[in-house]
Amino acid sequence: METFESLVRAEFAPKNVYLNTASNGLLPARTVTALDRAVRMRAEGTPTGPLYEDVEAVRASFARLxxxxxxxxxxxxxxxEYGGLIAASLPAGAEVLTAEADFASLVNPFHMRGDLKVRAVPLERLAESVRPDTALVAVSAAQSADGRIADLAAVRAAAEAHGARTYVDASQSAGWLPLEAGAYDFVAAVGFKWLLGPHGAAFCVVPEDFGGLTPLLAGWVAGEFPWDSCYGPVEDLAHSARRFDISPSLFSHAGLRASLELIEELGVSAIEAHDLGLADRFRAGLASLGHEPVPAPGSAIVSVPGLGHRQPELSAAGIETSNRAGNLRAAFHLYNTTADVERLLDVLSS
Known part of the structure; x- marks a missing residue:
C-alpha cells in the first residue's frame, strides 16, 4: 500500500528547496505526462474530444474537494473573471466589504465598477464590520501577503444576520485547507497554486439559483448542449453553473485533472497536517533566531517582517521563497520536508 511519502516521492523531485507554492505550485510527474500527451494530440492532429472530457473530470474533482x-x-x-460577474450583479451604490490589502484579483473588479461603495477594514475586524447596508463580503480564506486565515465562520454568521452575500477566494487555501464551499454564496480559486496544476484554469462555486449572476462572458461552451450552440445566440444556456464557463484551456485542464487526482489520493486533511507541521517547525526556528513572523496560526504560509530583502540571497543558495510587502514569505506544501525547513533556517542564521 502506498504511503503519503511514497506517493509524493514518486511525483516530485525538485532540484532546489522550493518554498514558493503561494506563487506557483510544482507540477507532479503525472501532470507533466498528461500535458505532454495533450500537446502531442494537437501536434499530431488526433481528435481532441478526450480533452473536453478532462474539463468535466476536473469540474467533478474540484466539486468533491x-x-x-x-x-x-x-x-x-x-x-x-468571476469577480467581474459578481460585481456586475450588484446594484449601483451597493456596499462591498473587503479586508485591507487583500489580493487585487479579488477586490479590483468591485473598484472597477465605479458606482459601488467598497469599504476595507482590517482582516480581524471583518465580521464585526458587516452592516445592515452591506450587500457583499469578499475575502480571501488565506491572505496572500502573509498567510493570515480569515474567520470565515464569523464572517458567514455576520453576513447572514445582515442579509449580505459572501464571496470567498480560496486560491491560497484550496489544496491544503479543507473547503466547505457550500457554506458561502460564491467561492473562487485558481488551479496553479496549492492544487498543483498549470496556469490557465480557475473555478467558481455559485448558488443553486445562480445568485443573480448574468453570464456576460458566455460563449458556446455555456450552452446546455455546447456543440449545438456554436453559431448565433445561445438559445439554451446550461441549466447548471456551466453557464458561467469560459472557453477552457484544454491543455491546462488536461494537466489539472492529473494534479487533482493526486490531491484526492493524498487527502486534504493529510496534506494540511503535513504542511502545518513544517510551517510550525519554521516558526519555532525563527523564534530561536530572534525573528517574529506575522501571527497566522493554522496557516501553511509564514511571512517574516523585515526579511524580504534576503529573498535574492536565498534564491542564490537554492532556496525559493518570495518577497511580499517587505516580508519574506515561505509557503510549505506536500513536497517539502523537515530538511527544507532546516536548510532555510541555516541560511537565515548566517
Whole structure:
C-alpha cells in the first residue's frame, strides 16, 4: 500500500528547496505526462474530444474537494473573471466589504465598477464590520501577503444576520485547507497554486439559483448542449453553473485533472497536517533566531517582517521563497520536508 511519502516521492523531485507554492505550485510527474500527451494530440492532429472530457473530470474533482454538487461549479481562467460577474450583479451604490490589502484579483473588479461603495477594514475586524447596508463580503480564506486565515465562520454568521452575500477566494487555501464551499454564496480559486496544476484554469462555486449572476462572458461552451450552440445566440444556456464557463484551456485542464487526482489520493486533511507541521517547525526556528513572523496560526504560509530583502540571497543558495510587502514569505506544501525547513533556517542564521 502506498504511503503519503511514497506517493509524493514518486511525483516530485525538485532540484532546489522550493518554498514558493503561494506563487506557483510544482507540477507532479503525472501532470507533466498528461500535458505532454495533450500537446502531442494537437501536434499530431488526433481528435481532441478526450480533452473536453478532462474539463468535466476536473469540474467533478474540484466539486468533491469543495464539498458541493458538481452542478454548482463553473470553470474558467481566472478569479478576476468571476469577480467581474459578481460585481456586475450588484446594484449601483451597493456596499462591498473587503479586508485591507487583500489580493487585487479579488477586490479590483468591485473598484472597477465605479458606482459601488467598497469599504476595507482590517482582516480581524471583518465580521464585526458587516452592516445592515452591506450587500457583499469578499475575502480571501488565506491572505496572500502573509498567510493570515480569515474567520470565515464569523464572517458567514455576520453576513447572514445582515442579509449580505459572501464571496470567498480560496486560491491560497484550496489544496491544503479543507473547503466547505457550500457554506458561502460564491467561492473562487485558481488551479496553479496549492492544487498543483498549470496556469490557465480557475473555478467558481455559485448558488443553486445562480445568485443573480448574468453570464456576460458566455460563449458556446455555456450552452446546455455546447456543440449545438456554436453559431448565433445561445438559445439554451446550461441549466447548471456551466453557464458561467469560459472557453477552457484544454491543455491546462488536461494537466489539472492529473494534479487533482493526486490531491484526492493524498487527502486534504493529510496534506494540511503535513504542511502545518513544517510551517510550525519554521516558526519555532525563527523564534530561536530572534525573528517574529506575522501571527497566522493554522496557516501553511509564514511571512517574516523585515526579511524580504534576503529573498535574492536565498534564491542564490537554492532556496525559493518570495518577497511580499517587505516580508519574506515561505509557503510549505506536500513536497517539502523537515530538511527544507532546516536548510532555510541555516541560511537565515548566517
Amino acid at each position: 469543495a464539498g458541493v454538487p458538481v452542478e454548482r461549479v463553473a470553470t474558467g481562467a481566472s478569479v478576476a
